[in-house]
Amino acid sequence: MRLLFWGTPAYAVPTLSALHEAGHTIVGVVTQPDRRRGRGKQLVPSPVRNRAEELGLPVFTPSRIRHDIDCQTQLAELKPDASIVVAFGQILPMEVLQQPPLGCWNGHGSLLPRWRGAGPIQWSLMEGDSETGVGIMAMEVGLDTGPVLLERKLKIGLLDNAQQLGDRLSQLTADLMVEALPLIEAAGPGTEAERRQRLDLRYQPDEHTYARMVTKADYRIDWSASALAIHRLVMGLYPGAQTRCQGKMLKIHSTEPLIERLKDQLTTPAAALVGRWATGGDEPGTVLAAIQDLGIVVSSSGCPLLIREAQLEGKAKSRGQALVQQLQSAVGCRLEMS
Numbered sequence: 001m002r003l004l005f006w007g008t009p010a011y012a013v014p015t016l017s018a019l020h021e022a023g024h025t026i027v028g029v030v031t032q033p034d035r036r037r038g039r040g041k042q043l044v045p046s047p048v049r050n051r052a053e054e055l056g057l058p059v060f061t062p063s064r065i066r067h068d069i070d071c072q073t074q075l076a077e078l079k080p081d082a083s084i085v086v087a088f089g090q091i092l093p094m095e096v097l098q099q100p101p102l103g104c105w106n107g108h109g110s111l112l113p114r115w116r117g118a119g120p121i122q123w124s125l126m127e128g129d130s131e132t133g134v135g136i137m138a139m140e141v142g143l144d145t146g147p148v149l150l151e152r153k154l155k156i157g158l159l160d161n162a163q164q165l166g167d168r169l170s171q172l173t174a175d176l177m178v179e180a181l182p183l184i185e186a187a188g189p190g191t192e193a194e195r196r197q198r199l200d201l202r203y204q205p206d207e208h209t210y211a212r213m214v215t216k217a218d219y220r221i222d223w224s225a226s227a228l229a230i231h232r233l234v235m236g237l238y239p240g241a242q243t244r245c246q247g248k249m250l251k252i253h254s255t256e257p258l259i260e261r262l263k264d265q266l267t268t269p270a271a272a273l274v275g276r277w278a279t280g281g282d283e284p285g286t287v288l289a290a291i292q293d294l295g296i297v298v299s300s301s302g303c304p305l306l307i308r309e310a311q312l313e314g315k316a317k318s319r320g321q322a323l324v325q326q327l328q329s330a331v332g333c334r335l336e337m338s
Contacts (some may be wrong), residue, residue, distance in 0.1 A: 125236030223285030
């Protein structure tokens with residue numbers, strides 16, 4: 001098939017690569033413009049642009065495709081059979097959605113309609129979902145509202161973080177999109193209603209949850225919350241959840257909630273710590289102990305939380321003995337919201 005690919009972050013790269021390896025003709029790649037990043041504010045291309053250029057594919061970088069009529073015209077002239085969208089970052093206007101005769105299809109990293117919007121991976125972790133997945137969806141002007149062609153589920157482990165879960169979902173998106181394309185091609189062209197009927201799509205109910213973009217305020221740890229809620233925040237916002245320790249910023253990368261009912265899901269060293277400290281016996285955020293080769297234990301509103309990996313302001317990311325050496329002087333002190 002002749003495909004026009006839309007995507008921007010690293011999450012979308014496996015799908016672009018898989019479509020190319022499957023023998024499809026990628027007539028063009030549309031991605032977000034280069035952004036200024038880092039201390040030097042150098043222009044940095046998106047991961048999708050980098051991969052497209054490695055493959056020798058033509059790249060388009062409209063700032064706002066909705067208003068860029070020239071770019072819309074250029075894309076139409078490529079005559080793709082279908083458009084494939086994975087985390088592009090802009091809502092496509094109707095003029096673009098109606099261009100390909102076999103439609104526009106989105107690979108979305110959640111079980112629709114559970115999480116529509118920009119941050120389904122983060123919110124599935126922060127809200128404690130036991131499973132997530134990927135849906136291949138026919139695109140509409142609405143945000144992730146279209147009917148679903150294929151869907152696959154993944155279990156979410158207690159110790160999964162956003163990067164690990166994102167990597168698994170990214171590969172699943174690639175596999176599922178390759179699987180979906182023969183079905184889309186076999187359904188053939190026609191009116192949207194005709195194509196959808198031939199594909200026997202699953203239409204979404206109106207009830208849904210919106211996965212909004214996370215903000216700076218979301219990254220601040222509130223130690224008056226439960227250990228499980230804090231753990232979910234740390235893993236969902238990996239690697240950016242933060243607190244303050246003795247006046248310095250402390251980014252927390254990995255934790256384990258020391259909760260009896262979750263004991264079988266913890267690592268063996270962490271499970272051995274469960275029950276050592278009285279629940280709610282200390283002010284939330286108090287550093288209770290520094291455990292050699294393991295990390296530091298902090299109180300919450302209930303059971304304590306084990307911090308396995310963190311980065312203290314001005315220091316490198318550390319875990320185990322290195323983390324203990326950096327923070328053992330904080331035992332008895334309170335961590336605070338940043």
